[in-house]
Amino acid sequence: MKKLFKVLSVVALGLVLGACSTQKKGETSKSAADKKEVVVGLDDTFVPMGFKDDSGKIVGFDVDLAKAVFELTDQKVKFQPIDWSMKETELKNGTIDMIWNGYSVTPQRQKKVTFTDTYMKNTQVLVTPKKSNITKPEQMKGKVLGAQEGSSGYDTFTKQPEVLQDIVKNNDATLYASFNEAFIDLENSRIDGLLIDKVYAEYYLTQAKKLAEYNIIELPFDSEDFSVGIRKDDEKLAKQINEGFKKLQENGKFKEISEKWFGQDVTPKQ
Numbered sequence: 001m002k003k004l005f006k007v008l009s010v011v012a013l014g015l016v017l018g019a020c021s022t023q024k025k026g027e028t029s030k031s032a033a034d035k036k037e038v039v040v041g042l043d044d045t046f047v048p049m050g051f052k053d054d055s056g057k058i059v060g061f062d063v064d065l066a067k068a069v070f071e072l073t074d075q076k077v078k079f080q081p082i083d084w085s086m087k088e089t090e091l092k093n094g095t096i097d098m099i100w101n102g103y104s105v106t107p108q109r110q111k112k113v114t115f116t117d118t119y120m121k122n123t124q125v126l127v128t129p130k131k132s133n134i135t136k137p138e139q140m141k142g143k144v145l146g147a148q149e150g151s152s153g154y155d156t157f158t159k160q161p162e163v164l165q166d167i168v169k170n171n172d173a174t175l176y177a178s179f180n181e182a183f184i185d186l187e188n189s190r191i192d193g194l195l196i197d198k199v200y201a202e203y204y205l206t207q208a209k210k211l212a213e214y215n216i217i218e219l220p221f222d223s224e225d226f227s228v229g230i231r232k233d234d235e236k237l238a239k240q241i242n243e244g245f246k247k248l249q250e251n252g253k254f255k256e257i258s259e260k261w262f263g264q265d266v267t268p269k270q
Helices: 002-029 061-071 084-093 152-159 179-187 198-207 235-251 253-262
Strands: 037-042 050-052 076-081 098-104 120-122 124-129 145-148 173-176 193-197 214-218 224-230
Touching: 037 061, 037 084, 050 061, 050 098, 061 076, 061 098, 061 235, 061 253, 084 098, 084 224, 120 198, 124 152, 124 179, 124 198, 145 152, 145 179, 152 173, 152 193, 173 179, 179 193, 179 198, 193 198, 198 214, 224 235, 235 253
Parallel strands: 037 076, 037 098, 145 173, 145 193
Antiparallel strands: 098 224, 120 224, 124 193, 124 214
């Protein structure tokens, strides 16, 4: 009888744990489209997409665009700074509901997340001090290159090694947690060039009034699509955001936000 009781107890415990596990899994897989508040994961140093201003408030093009999209469904948005190199892990674990911060579509990332429609185009550029006289990528031979860890730029750097990786010092780049740190090293000649998103470079140098001191060199890389990364099982949220993009383009709000941050309309041409 005691043996039977022990067996039944183990079975009962297993059922309870299984039920708890199922419930937890169900909570994680629930669409963020049904939540009253959604959480956006971002690198809060990535100007002008999402960053902290002088008062410490998170602002930017992506911030304004996300707020506008979710205003259409009366949902609040929380912006959560994250380690950019851990962004997909944060998404998978449910710490955030989406990655929205100049997040480029790549084949590697497509295996991990569901992407929304493209809302902006971007390219990778090489930034060098004018005093270095480096105006072409091939002049980086034997030089020290910087890049952001976990960035699409670094991913492209390794996928198309003939452009820079094969010629730079140690055939690799010095990696930084943020572009702010990388620019500090570039300004202090600790690196010779920086592989970076064009939107970041132009905005950062313009705001710092240092645009005339640097070269922004085009690279033979394909243009990138900025999109929002969603959990693989949350197609409902992706659809909601896509519908939001369409409405904002139709009512002119998308153009208004674009002109505020870029001085021009960056709405993707259909």
